[in-house]
Every structure is written in C-alpha cells, then in structure tokens.
Amino acid sequence: MSRILVLVVAVLFFTSSVLQAKGPEKKAVVADTPEKFELLVEAIRQEMEPGKRYEFLNSYNRGVVNDGLDRMGEMLQKAGSVDAMSQEEKTELFSIQEKVNGVLAKNAGDRLICTHRPPTGSHIPMTECKTVRELHLRRVEGRRKLKEMEDTQRALDAPTGG
Incomplete structure (x- = not known):
C-alpha cells in the first residue's frame, strides 16, 4: 500500500509541473531520504548564489525556500524516509515541497517569459521570448544608459564660470 502511495506521489510530482514556453519545468526538490535530500539542499542553496540559476530570489522568497527546505529536512530526519511517514506527514511534506518548487520555478533565471504583441509600425503580432x-540585464543596462544621459545633460546645463 505504501509503495503504491509513493508511486502515486512521485507521478504527481512529475505531472504537476508548470508548463512554460520551453516545456515542463524540472522539479528542483524531490524528497526521498535524508541523505539524498541533504545533497539536494546543498545544490539548491548553491544555485541561490549571485550569478546562478536562482539569483533573482528576493529576501522574502529566499526565506520561504530556506524555511521550507529546513522543515522538510527535519521531517525526513525524524521519519527516516518518506515510506516511514504517516499520511498526514506525507501530505504536509508534499505541500511544503510544492511551495518550494513553485517559488524556485517562478524565480529561475533561465525561465522564459514570452510576449505576443505587434512590433512598432505593424499590426501583426509577433511572439518574443526572453x-x-x-530581461534583468536589459533593465540594468537601460537604467545605466539613462543615468549616463542625465549626467551628460546636467554637465551641459551647468553654468560656466566666466
């Protein structure tokens, strides 16, 4: 019975992925045993470093992910494995895991965001994915150029001492 339940839960993990333009998102967290889970937690926390996949997590979402990972680790340490958990514990573990996966999937740097709109001068909508x-780098570069132009204009408008 518990093997069937674990199989059903595993199938749900893989079939409930959020569909995006590039296809289903791979789950970042799959809880099974404390040993495997510790390796996953270490890898996920490394990916939250600047320049890595989950660098765009804000402080609130980082807290949600870290709290969720810590709670899942505690549950697995206490039970020893998913198979040894009660149905209530499995349900709680699944809920925490889905929350963490949702936050990570939404904030992945390689996640595609697509728009479907007509370009300037046309009425034919085009799909553009980035x-x-x-998008973050484009925004940062745009702000830098705007500041540079404002500084140049201020220098030109400044009164000359003459």
Missing part, C-alpha cells in the same frame, strides 16, 4: 536573466 529569459528572466536577459
């Missing part, structure tokens, strides 16, 4: 990282 990654979160590309």
Whole structure:
C-alpha cells in the first residue's frame, strides 16, 4: 500500500509541473531520504548564489525556500524516509515541497517569459521570448544608459564660470 502511495506521489510530482514556453519545468526538490535530500539542499542553496540559476530570489522568497527546505529536512530526519511517514506527514511534506518548487520555478533565471504583441509600425503580432536573466540585464543596462544621459545633460546645463 505504501509503495503504491509513493508511486502515486512521485507521478504527481512529475505531472504537476508548470508548463512554460520551453516545456515542463524540472522539479528542483524531490524528497526521498535524508541523505539524498541533504545533497539536494546543498545544490539548491548553491544555485541561490549571485550569478546562478536562482539569483533573482528576493529576501522574502529566499526565506520561504530556506524555511521550507529546513522543515522538510527535519521531517525526513525524524521519519527516516518518506515510506516511514504517516499520511498526514506525507501530505504536509508534499505541500511544503510544492511551495518550494513553485517559488524556485517562478524565480529561475533561465525561465522564459514570452510576449505576443505587434512590433512598432505593424499590426501583426509577433511572439518574443526572453529569459528572466536577459530581461534583468536589459533593465540594468537601460537604467545605466539613462543615468549616463542625465549626467551628460546636467554637465551641459551647468553654468560656466566666466
């Protein structure tokens, strides 16, 4: 009975992925045993470093992910494995895992964001897809150029001492 339940839960993990333009998102967290889970937690926390996949997590979402990972680790340490958990514990573990996976999937730097709109001068809509990282870099570069132009204009408008 418990093997069937674990199989059903595993199938749910893989079939409930959020569909995006590039296809189903791979689950970042799959809880099974404390040993495997510790390796996953270490890898996920490394991916939250600057320049890595989950660098765009804000402080609130980082807290949600870290709290969820800590709670899942405590539950697995206490029970020893998913098979040894009660149905209530499995349900709680699944809920925490889905919350963590949702936050991570939404904030992945390689997640595609697509828009479907007509370009300037046309009435024919076009689909354009960019990654979160590309959009962030474009925004940062735009702000830098705007500041540079404002500084140049201020220098030109400044009164000369003459």
